[in-house]
Amino acid sequence: MSLYLSRIRLARAPDTAALAHLLMPPEDNARIAAAHRLIWSLFADAPDRSRDFLWREDGGAGWQRTTFLVLSARPPEDLRGLFEIDEPKVFAPALSPGQRLRFRLRASPGASEMRPHGQRGKRIDPLARALRDLPREARGGERDAVTQAVGAHWLRRQGAGAGFRLAEEAEGEGGSRPLLRVDGDAWRVLPRDGGRPVRFSSLDFEGELVVEDPAAFLAALARGFGRAKAFGCGLMLIRRP
Structure with missing residues (x-):
C-alpha cells in the first residue's frame, strides 16, 4: 500500500481569510472539531468512504501559521480551493532492525x-x-x-x-x-x-x-x-x- 505525507495550510487568499475564524476557531476544542471536518473534506470523494488517513495539527500561532501534517493512502484533493498543499511526498522510509x-x-x-x-x-x-x-x-x-x-x-x-x-x-x-x-x-x-x-x-x-x-x-x-x-x-x- 502506498502512503503519502502532506503538509497542508489554509489558503491565504482574501476570500478564505474572511472565513478564517469560522474555518479555524480560536478555542481549542472548537478548532479541533473544525479541523476534523476540514481534513475530511480533502478525502471525501464518496459518501461511504472510510477514513484512510491520519493527521495532526503541527504548531503555529494563528490560522495563518497553523500547519496540518497528514499521512494518507491517497493524495489529498482540494476541490474547493481552501488550502495550500505542498506536493505530497511518498512515505516509504527505509527501515532496518536495530535502527x-x-x-x-x-x-x-x-x-x-x-x-x-x-x-x-x-x-x-x-x-x-x-x-x-x-x-x-x-x-x-x-x-x-x-x-x-x-x-x-x-x-x-x-x-x-x-x-x-x-x-x-x-x-x-x-x-x-x-x-x-x-x-x-x-x-x-x-x-x-x-x-x-x-x-x-x-x-x-x-x-x-x-x-x-x-x-x-x-x-x-x-x-x-x-x-x-x-x-x-x-x-x-x-x-x-
Missing part, C-alpha cells in the same frame, strides 16, 4: 478493564484511572510523574505489537529508563451536530525508539496509535537522530 529513530506522537491512550476469566470490559482512560486512584492530596504533586509512568507503560505495550521498543538510557545501579518525555494530559470535549459530544484525552510523546520489525512498524505507522484518530491523534512522526 534508532526520533519520534513525536500525539495520542489518546486507551485500555480495557479486565473482567473475570480474562474477558475484556469497558474502555477506560488509563491516566485518568491512575490519577483517580491517588489520594486527593497527592494528585497535584504526583501528576507529572504519574503521566510519565502511565504514558511510558502504554507506549511500551503499543510497541510490543507494532515492531518497535523504546530506546533506554542507563541509570545508576544497573537500571535504565526510556528516552521519552510525556506531556499534555489534555482533555477534549468536541461538539457534534445531532449527537453527544466526542470526549477524549490526549498526551504528547517525544523520544527515541528502536525498530525491531520494519514491516510491522510501517504497518503500525499507517494504522496509527491509540484512539481519536479522526480528531488529530495517532500520527507518529519519525526522523533519524
